[in-house]
Amino acid sequence: MVQIYTWAYQDWKTISKETLATVVGLPDGITADDYKAITGEAYVAPTTQAPVTISHSAS
Numbered sequence: 001m002v003q004i005y006t007w008a009y010q011d012w013k014t015i016s017k018e019t020l021a022t023v024v025g026l027p028d029g030i031t032a033d034d035y036k037a038i039t040g041e042a043y044v045a046p047t048t049q050a051p052v053t054i055s056h057s058a059s
Contacts, residue, residue, distance in 0.1 A: 002034045009038050017041070 005023070008015040017039050023029035024043055032043035 001028055002030055002038070005030055005034070006038050021046070 005015065005020060009017070009020055020030075020035060020038065021043065024032055024035050024045075030038070035041075035043040
């Protein structure tokens with residue numbers, strides 16, 4: 001699978017870094033090291049953040 005992702009990113013330009021990052025760690029995906037080899041940049045795992053809730057009080 002790594003070769004297909006390499007071609008898709010480097011040669012065909014049919015996948016973005018952001019999309020490529022979504023397959024890191026998946027069973028049929030790539031590793032963080034593969035991501036770096038393909039893109040030339042270190043993989044940074046996405047952070048999850050709870051949604052911010054703003055409450056307004058009626059005056």
